[in-house]
Amino acid sequence: MLKVEDLNVYYGGIHALRGVSIDVEQGQIVTIIGSNGAGKSSLLNAISGMIKYNGLIEYENKTLPHHAHKVVKSGICQVPEGRVIFANLTVHENLKMGAYLRNDLKKIQEDFERVYELFPRLKEREKQIAGTLSGGEQQMLAMGRGLMSAPELILLDEPSLGLAPLLINTIFEIILEIKAMGKTILLVEQNAFKALSIADKAYVLEQGQITAQGSASELLKDETIQEAYLGKKNK
Amino acid sequence: MFSWYYISGILILTGINLLTVLGLSLLTGFTGLFSFGHAGFMAIGAYTAATMTMQFHMPLLLALLLGGVVSMLVSLIIGRLTLNLKGDYFCIATLGFGEATRLILDNVQYFGGSRGLPGIPTYENNEYLAIVVFINVLAIVAMVFLIRSRHGRNMVAIREEELASQAIGINVFRYKITSLAISALYAGVAGGLMAHYLGYIQPIMFQLIKSTELTIIVIFGGLGSITGSVIGAIVLTFLPEVLRTFFQWRLVVYGAAVILIMITRPQGLMGGKELNLKAIWRWVKRRRGGAENDSSAIS
Numbered sequence: 001m002l003k004v005e006d007l008n009v010y011y012g013g014i015h016a017l018r019g020v021s022i023d024v025e026q027g028q029i030v031t032i033i034g035s036n037g038a039g040k041s042s043l044l045n046a047i048s049g050m051i052k053y054n055g056l057i058e059y060e061n062k063t064l065p066h067h068a069h070k071v072v073k074s075g076i077c078q079v080p081e082g083r084v085i086f087a088n089l090t091v092h093e094n095l096k097m098g099a100y101l102r103n104d105l106k107k108i109q110e111d112f113e114r115v116y117e118l119f120p121r122l123k124e125r126e127k128q129i130a131g132t133l134s135g136g137e138q139q140m141l142a143m144g145r146g147l148m149s150a151p152e153l154i155l156l157d158e159p160s161l162g163l164a165p166l167l168i169n170t171i172f173e174i175i176l177e178i179k180a181m182g183k184t185i186l187l188v189e190q191n192a193f194k195a196l197s198i199a200d201k202a203y204v205l206e207q208g209q210i211t212a213q214g215s216a217s218e219l220l221k222d223e224t225i226q227e228a229y230l231g232k233k234n235k
Numbered sequence: 236m237f238s239w240y241y242i243s244g245i246l247i248l249t250g251i252n253l254l255t256v257l258g259l260s261l262l263t264g265f266t267g268l269f270s271f272g273h274a275g276f277m278a279i280g281a282y283t284a285a286t287m288t289m290q291f292h293m294p295l296l297l298a299l300l301l302g303g304v305v306s307m308l309v310s311l312i313i314g315r316l317t318l319n320l321k322g323d324y325f326c327i328a329t330l331g332f333g334e335a336t337r338l339i340l341d342n343v344q345y346f347g348g349s350r351g352l353p354g355i356p357t358y359e360n361n362e363y364l365a366i367v368v369f370i371n372v373l374a375i376v377a378m379v380f381l382i383r384s385r386h387g388r389n390m391v392a393i394r395e396e397e398l399a400s401q402a403i404g405i406n407v408f409r410y411k412i413t414s415l416a417i418s419a420l421y422a423g424v425a426g427g428l429m430a431h432y433l434g435y436i437q438p439i440m441f442q443l444i445k446s447t448e449l450t451i452i453v454i455f456g457g458l459g460s461i462t463g464s465v466i467g468a469i470v471l472t473f474l475p476e477v478l479r480t481f482f483q484w485r486l487v488v489y490g491a492a493v494i495l496i497m498i499t500r501p502q503g504l505m506g507g508k509e510l511n512l513k514a515i516w517r518w519v520k521r522r523r524g525g526a527e528n529d530s531s532a533i534s
Contacts, residue, residue: 050401068401069405073404078402079402080399084396085399086395087395097403100404101404145399145403149403149404
């Protein structure tokens with residue numbers, strides 16, 4: 001579905017991504033794990049056309065346009081890191097903004113119901129100003145807004161960032177539910193254990209390079225990965 | 236005490252300021268981009284329009300329009316180069332543009348260098364005031380329509396949260412450059428109006444202090460409010476004139492007034508709210524109903 005080949009991203013003199021290649025198949029959860037500054041967010045930003053890059057990004061066998069608004073139109077949507085929402089609009093209005101590029105009113109209405117089913121908390125707070133929501137609710141709203149653009153592929157950037165452990169569990173359960181809706185998910189996470197336990201396939205990104213890849217369950221058992229990212233000491 | 240000639244003169248200057256401020260209000264108040272170079276766009280409009288009427292005997296309105304269009308075209312080039320810069324950096328780039336424009340004009344002999352361009356045809360005050368009012372009414376109506384349209388709302392979305400706007404598929408760059416181009420058009424026409432009111436123009440009229448004055452008016456009136464910009468332009472153009480008898484103290488009072496507003500109302504006079512019949516009616520109703528029924532005021 002999504003194919004990234006030999007992707008290079010530069011920030012001035014800094015070579016942030018060095019020849020990254022990944023493959024995302026339809027209906028899967030693919031996760032990219034790695035430490036702070038490894039280039040995880042850069043990878044997502046490149047795919048969604050928000051930053052400049054060299055290399056090939058193909059989506060359903062077509063080269064992906066290099067402009068953010070065109071990428072959204074082709075069915076990919078990014079849920080940016082850090083709950084970027086319209087703080088002065090209500091929850092409902094925020095979700096409506098997600099459907100900005102669509103005009104199939106009937107389907108939009110259906111998607112509203114689906115999103116509210118997925119996030120009952122948002123339904124309860126439908127008319128509340130989004131800026132007054134808690135961190136977890138804002139994360140849910142950002143994800144809900146993403147779904148409202150009716151994407152095939154969702155790019156999730158650190159959905160667990162700064163959330164309480166209980167809420168992290170809820171968010172990951174919801175990610176599985178979104179997968180069950182038939183969506184494909186590319187998940188970037190620092191919480192490697194959580195990410196690996198729900199993903200089908202995983203890549204490890206270190207200093208801008210893919211250093212390991214494989215099925216998530218394999219990587220979860222891999223000793224070096226356990227030591228580097230899962231906090232286990234193997235002796 | 237004040238003759239009509241004097242007052243109409245200030246009204247014309249107010250109209251000229253207001254026109255530029257309206258454009259700047261779109262850019263700063265509704266799109267969230269700060270500019271410290273709009274005097275540069277005024278200068279381009281002023282010199283273009285003046286050259287057209289003096290050298291090519293073009294009718295005034297056509298010359299004004301051409302001044303605006305040339306200024307807009309320059310803004311498209313500037314925008315292409317600088318709009319990818321974030322916040323403060325864009326601001327500094329516009330500052331550079333404004334000063335560069337002035338310095339270029341300072342050195343072009345065709346435009347009279349730093350001595351400026353004298354002998355621009357002028358008009359009788361009343362007649363000219365009518366033209367200024369006509370253009371301003373047109374400009375306000377157009378701006379209100381734009382802001383209430385889908386395009387205007389997209390610009391507000393970019394101001395509120397650029398990243399989220401990008402994520403839902405708004406063409407952020409296109410709306411930013413459109414906003415800049417329209418503000419440059421307004422500034423260009425205003426520059427032309429200024430040239431044909433004063434009868435001469437000099438590069439020094441369009442220095443940084445003019446750009447700053449314009450931005451102050453927008454912030455004073457309140458970001459994201461057309462009525463705020465109108466009130467701001469009127470108050471801040473009249474204030475120095477009313478205070479002219481106090482001579483060297485007037486700019487101190489001007490500064491104090493701006494500071495006072497910023498302390499007591501950081502969002503500016505109007506701050507995102509518009510003054511229209513509906514709002515006034517709601518206010519009156521709340522005043523009357525407030526005593527008996529407090530909860531209705533909130534809903």
